Amino acid sequence: KAGVTQTPRYLIKTRGQQVTLSCSPISGHRSVSWYQQTPGQGLQFLFEYFSETQRNKGNFPGRFSGRQFSNSRSEMNVSTLELGDSALYLCASSLLTGYYEQYFGPGTRLTVT
Amino acid sequence: AQTVTQSQPEMSVQEAETVTLSCTYDTSESDYYLFWYKQPPSRQMILVIRQEAYKQQNATENRFSVNFQKAAKSFSLKISDSQLGDAAMYFCAYRRDLDDKIIFGKGTRLHILP
Numbered sequence: 726k727a728g729v730t731q732t733p734r735y736l737i738k739t740r741g742q743q744v745t746l747s748c749s750p751i752s753g754h755r756s757v758s759w760y761q762q763t764p765g766q767g768l769q770f771l772f773e774y775f776s777e778t779q780r781n782k783g784n785f786p787g788r789f790s791g792r793q794f795s796n797s798r799s800e801m802n803v804s805t806l807e808l809g810d811s812a813l814y815l816c817a818s819s820l821l822t823g824y825y826e827q828y829f830g831p832g833t834r835l836t837v838t
Numbered sequence: 839a840q841t842v843t844q845s846q847p848e849m850s851v852q853e854a855e856t857v858t859l860s861c862t863y864d865t866s867e868s869d870y871y872l873f874w875y876k877q878p879p880s881r882q883m884i885l886v887i888r889q890e891a892y893k894q895q896n897a898t899e900n901r902f903s904v905n906f907q908k909a910a911k912s913f914s915l916k917i918s919d920s921q922l923g924d925a926a927m928y929f930c931a932y933r934r935d936l937d938d939k940i941i942f943g944k945g946t947r948l949h950i951l952p
Contacts, residue, residue: 728882758940768929768942781939815883822937825871829883 727752729818729830737836743804746833750797750818756780757799758827759791762813771814774799775822803835811837840865842932844943851920852951858905859915859946861930867891872906872913873931873940878923886928889913917948925950 730749738744750757758781759771770783774793791801797818803810813834817827841864851857863872870891877883889897889906896904901918917924930943 760942767944770939770941773939780937783939817883825888825936826885827940831882 729816729828731814731816731830731833733833734831735834735836737838738806739838740806740808742806743802744806744835745800745802746814746816746835748799748801748816748818748830750799750816751828754818754820754828755797756819756822757793757797758817758819759799759801760815760817761785762815762832763811768815771801773822780822806837808837811835840867840932840934840941842930842941842943844928844930844946846946847944848947848949850949850951851917853920853922855920856916856918857920857948859917859928859930859948861913861915861943863911863913863930863932865911865932865934867934869935871933871936872904873933874902874904874913874915875929875931875942876924876926877929877945878926883929887915920950922950922952924948 732747756775758773762768772791773781777793788804793799813832815832816830819827843862872889874886876886887897887899887902903916905914927945927947929945932941
């Protein structure tokens with residue numbers, strides 16, 4: 726069974742632009758969570774989607790948004806990029822919401838210049 | 839607010855030796871879940887071990903075991919017979935319940951010395 730895939734793997738954007746990252750969960754998994762990983766702040770929860778509905782949201786500004794499609798694939802969008810948005814963005818899927826184990830993707834490395 | 843603290847940013851251990859990674863957390867809940875995740879260099883993060891707070895018995899997964907001290911709010915990870923493949927960033931994590939978000943510590947980078 727294929728693992729969690731994230732596209733693109735690397736991205737360079739300019740301050741003020743917007744970006745969309747994609748996550749395809751493991752087949753059959755319906756819950757997708759997003760995390761931001763930076764050296765300074767560590768791993769921080771962004772949001773979780775289950776059955777196309779946002780179930781949980783972390784403490785991030787409204788510039789960060791996401792959605793989930795009927796096939797469970799998820800996208801996250803960051804508008805008006807800031808230098809501080811440079812990070813590794815990780816996606817994780819689980820069979821259902823509330824499951825112990827989340828399976829992480831390789832991440833998208835976003836660099837904002 | 840719940841917090842997770844890993845006081846050791848970096849540690850080293852000789853191959854085949856035992857190492858313990860520390861983690862403390864702060865919560866007012868009585869039931870919750872604790873996890874250790876491993877993130878190898880340039881590889882995907884995986885769950886190493888989990889502990890339910892209502893269980894008194896410490897969780898064990900092969901060479902990985904935890905020392906869960908609920909009263910002290912401490913959750914350390916012991917790796918026995920360290921192997922080169924254990925080199926990674928280890929994250930301690932807390933989850934109030936399975937419907938809630940996961941809160942991660944800042945991580946401990948573990949080096950294995952051959």
